[in-house]
Amino acid sequence: MAGTDEEAVAAADDALYVLTAVLLTPAKFPSVLGDDYPEACAALGLAPLADGYGLVLGQDGDGARWTVVIDDVSLVAVAIASWDCGMEYDLSPDERTVVAGLPGWPLAVAVAAPNVPAPHDPAPDIADGPPLTPPDTSVWGPAQRRLGADEIALQWATWREQIDDTQFATVGVASTSGTSTVGGSPDSDSAASADAEGSEGTGSAEQAADPEKVETGEQAEAQGGHSGIRRVLAEARAYVDSPPPLGRVRSSFAPGDARTLRADGPGWSLVARTDDIAFVLLDDEPGEVLPVGRGPELPGLLEALDKMAVRPL
Incomplete structure (x- = not known):
């Protein structure tokens, strides 16, 4: 990667046509890049600074793709907020804030700058290393799983209305003072019984608009x-x-006094509302969304996670 190579930074920063920008901070980063902030930074060859970065994606005068990394996080945050409100904002980072000019784009960008050649990777003699490319989301895997969890968080009401609370048995889900299990010990007969009663359900990520296709109980156990x-x-x-x-x-x-929680780990993602249920996505369950009933113990787990979670400033 280009790192902080001065020639690459100058090439990226000179006459850059800004197309979009994203935050790369502990509380808000493109989750498609990793399960956590250090992993997302590592994908770009950056050190995980406490204050984070702003990523400015654009094209130079020759149409080449560049990602300019700046340390002025507030500038990028203001630009994003303005664009989200439909307002114009000229995002022009001061060259003193530029940390790195990286060839390519780490995320898919659907637009292109006018009056310049079509987007393409910079020439190898300018880019000091291979160009960044978006993670492959055409097949199910960690990137697709995290994107699915992000979508549920954004469209919570749509997903929540598919779930009938009578699907869930009133069994323990997680404890803030003991081992986390569903319906008891994973190896116990009572756990198998609780599973069959429907303490969790499963729905397909491709079937969000069809509540009748959300399965529960023994069907989910079979999967x-x-x-x-x-x-x-x-x-x-x-x-x-x-x-x-x-x-x-x-x-x-989240609306009211609730918070939206996002948690990730090796092979899994969880999205929940602190006053409601949770959804789980697994690398081992391609395209499936697994609802977890609130029960008597899930609230305590969500409250504990919320207390130690990173929050946007």
């Missing part, structure tokens, strides 16, 4: 979803006792 959920809740509970890498648990605004 192996329950053992995966038990593992996720156990690992999430462990985060409370042993904090994970920065950004693995994030808390953001």
Whole structure:
């Protein structure tokens, strides 16, 4: 990667046509790049600074793709907020704030600058290393799983209305003072019984608009979803006792007094509202969304996660 190579930075910063920008901070980063903030930074060859970065994606005068990394996070935040409100904002970073000029784009960009050649990677003699490319989301894997969790967080009401609370048995889900299980110990007969009663459900990420296709109970058990959920809740509970890498648990605004929680771990993503249920996505369950009933113990786990989560400033 280009790193802080002066020639690459100058090439990227000279007459850059800005197309979009994103934040790369502990509380808000493109989750497609990693399960946590340090992993997302590593994908770009950056050190995980506490204050984070702003990523400015654009094209130079020859149409080449560049990602300019700046340390003026506030500038990028203001630009994004203005664009989200439909307002114009001229994002022109001061060259003193430029940390690196990286060839390519780490995220997919659907637009292109006018009156310049079509987007393409910079010439090898300018880019000191291979260009950045977006993660492959055409097949199910970590990137697709995290994007799915992001979509549920954004469209919570749409996903929530598919779930009938009578699907869930009133069994323990997770404890803030003991081992995290669904319906008891994963190896116990009572756990198998609780699973069959429907303490979790499963729905397809491709079937968000069809509530009739959300399955529960023994159907989900046949797909192996329950053992995966038990593992996720156990690992999430462990985060409370042993904090994970920065950004693995994030808390953001939700209506009322609730918060939206996003947590990730090896092979799994969780999205929840602190006053409601949770959804789990697994690398081992392609395209499946597994609802977790609130029960008597999930509220305590969500409250504990929210207390240790990173929040936007």
